[in-house]
Amino acid sequence: MLEIIDVSRRYGEYLALRDVNLRVHAGEFFTLLGPSGCGKTTLLRSIAGFDHPDSGDILLDGKSLLHLPPEKRPVHTVFQSYALFPHMTVADNIAFPLRMAKLDKTEIARRVEEVLEDVRLPDKARHYPQALSGGQRQRIAIARALVNRPRLLLLDEPLSALDAKLREQMQIELINLQKDIGITFVYVTHDQGEALALSHRIAVMNQGEISQIDEPAQLYNCPGNRFVADFIGQCNILDGTVIESHSDRVDVELDGLGRISLSAHIPANLHSGERCALTLRPEKIRLAKQLEANDAELHFRGQVHDTLYMGDVTIYIVELGEGVKVEALLANSAPGRARLFDPGDTVEIAWHADAGHLVR
Numbered sequence: 001m002l003e004i005i006d007v008s009r010r011y012g013e014y015l016a017l018r019d020v021n022l023r024v025h026a027g028e029f030f031t032l033l034g035p036s037g038c039g040k041t042t043l044l045r046s047i048a049g050f051d052h053p054d055s056g057d058i059l060l061d062g063k064s065l066l067h068l069p070p071e072k073r074p075v076h077t078v079f080q081s082y083a084l085f086p087h088m089t090v091a092d093n094i095a096f097p098l099r100m101a102k103l104d105k106t107e108i109a110r111r112v113e114e115v116l117e118d119v120r121l122p123d124k125a126r127h128y129p130q131a132l133s134g135g136q137r138q139r140i141a142i143a144r145a146l147v148n149r150p151r152l153l154l155l156d157e158p159l160s161a162l163d164a165k166l167r168e169q170m171q172i173e174l175i176n177l178q179k180d181i182g183i184t185f186v187y188v189t190h191d192q193g194e195a196l197a198l199s200h201r202i203a204v205m206n207q208g209e210i211s212q213i214d215e216p217a218q219l220y221n222c223p224g225n226r227f228v229a230d231f232i233g234q235c236n237i238l239d240g241t242v243i244e245s246h247s248d249r250v251d252v253e254l255d256g257l258g259r260i261s262l263s264a265h266i267p268a269n270l271h272s273g274e275r276c277a278l279t280l281r282p283e284k285i286r287l288a289k290q291l292e293a294n295d296a297e298l299h300f301r302g303q304v305h306d307t308l309y310m311g312d313v314t315i316y317i318v319e320l321g322e323g324v325k326v327e328a329l330l331a332n333s334a335p336g337r338a339r340l341f342d343p344g345d346t347v348e349i350a351w352h353a354d355a356g357h358l359v360r
C-alpha cells in the first residue's frame with residue numbers, strides 16, 4: 001500500500017536517509033524504530049509531506065505522493081505533543097478539520113460522535129482539553145486525526161509524554177483501536193519495548209539506513225546483525241572466528257571460550273577465518289550450582305561477577321574466563337531471597353546449542 005523507494009535525504013553534509021526501501025501493507029501496524037538521529041522522523045515527515053526527499057519516490061496505492069502538499073495527502077500525523085486547541089471543546093477540536101473541509105453540520109456532528117466512540121470517550125465531547133488526562137488528550141488527538149478518514153495514520157512518538165503505567169494502558173488501546181478501525185499505522189519510536197508490543201512489523205533504522213525489517217519475535221530471536229541484537233532487548237554478543245563452514249553446520253572458535261558447532265541460525269556464505277559473533281539472549285541461559293550434562297547443550301563453568309536484583313528477575317553477570325562475561329537472567333519465582341548466587345560463587349551455565357544466533 002505504502003512504498004518507499006530508494007529514498008535519500010541530505011542536510012548539508014549529513015546524509016539523514018540513505019537509499020531507504022520499504023513496503024507497508026494495508027491494515028498493518030508498522031513501526032520505524034531506531035536511536036535518536038537515525039532518520040525515522042525525517043522519513044515520517046517525508047511521507048506526511050513536511051519534508052522532501054532529494055531522490056527516490058513515495059507511493060501510496062501505486063501513486064506518487066511527492067507532488068502533493070501535506071494537506072492534499074490522504075495521510076494524517078499525530079505528534080507527541082497533542083497539539084489540541086486549548087480554547088476549543090473536545091468536539092470542536094475534532095470537528096476542526098471537517099469545518100476546514102466545509103462539510104455540513106449534521107455530517108460533522110455524526111462523524112465527531114462516531115470517532116469519539118472509536119476512541120472510547122463519547123462523554124467528553126463538551127470538555128476542554130485541560131480537563132482531560134494526558135492519555136485522554138492523546139486519544140482526542142488520535143480522534144481528530146481519524147475524523148478525516150485518512151488512508152494512513154502516522155504517529156510520531158505519541159506516547160512518550162505519558163508515564164509508564166498509562167503508556168502500557170495506551171499501548172493496549174492503540175492495538176485495539178488499530179484492529180477495530182483497520183487503518184494502516186506507521187508509528188515512530190525509539191523505545192524497543194513499545195515497538196515489540198505494538199507492531200505487526202518493525203523496520204530497525206541505524207544512521208539513515210534500514211538495518212532489518214521483520215516481525216517482532218523474528219527481530220528479537222533472529223537479529224540480522226550486531227546492531228539489531230544490541231538495540232533490541234538485552235543481548236550477549238560473543239565474538240569469534242569461523243573455523244569451518246559446512247552446508248548444514250558451522251564451527252566457530254569463540255574468543256576465550258573455545259570451539260562450538262552450530263547447525264541453525266547461520267548467515268549465508270560464511271567463510272573460514274571470517275569474524276562473527278554469537279548473539280544470545282540472557283533468558284536462554286541456564287544457570288545453577290551444578291547442571292546435569294546434556295548433549296544438546298553447551299556447558300561452561302564460571303564465577304559470578306555481579307548481580308542485579310530487578311524484583312521479578314535477577315541478572316547474573318558471570319565471568320567465563322579471559323575476560324569473557326555473559327549475562328544470565330533468572331526469574332525470582334520463589335519468595336524471599338533477592339538472589340540465588342552471590343558475587344564470587346562458582347556456577348555452571350549452559351545453553352542449547354541452537355539457542356544463539358550467529359551474525360557477521
Ligand SMILES: Nc1ncnc2c1ncn2[C@@H]1O[C@H](COP(=O)(O)OP(=O)(O)OP(=O)(O)O)[C@@H](O)[C@H]1O
Pocket residue numbers: 011014016034035036037038039040041042043190
Ligand atoms: N532540518 C534539518 N536540518 C539539518 N539537519 C537535520 C534536520 N532535520 C534533521 N536533521 C538531522 O538528521 C538526522 C536525522 O534526524 P531525525 O529527526 O530524522 O532523527 P530521529 O531518528 O527521528 O531522531 P529523534 O528520535 O531524536 O527525533 C539527525 O542527525 C538530525 O540532526
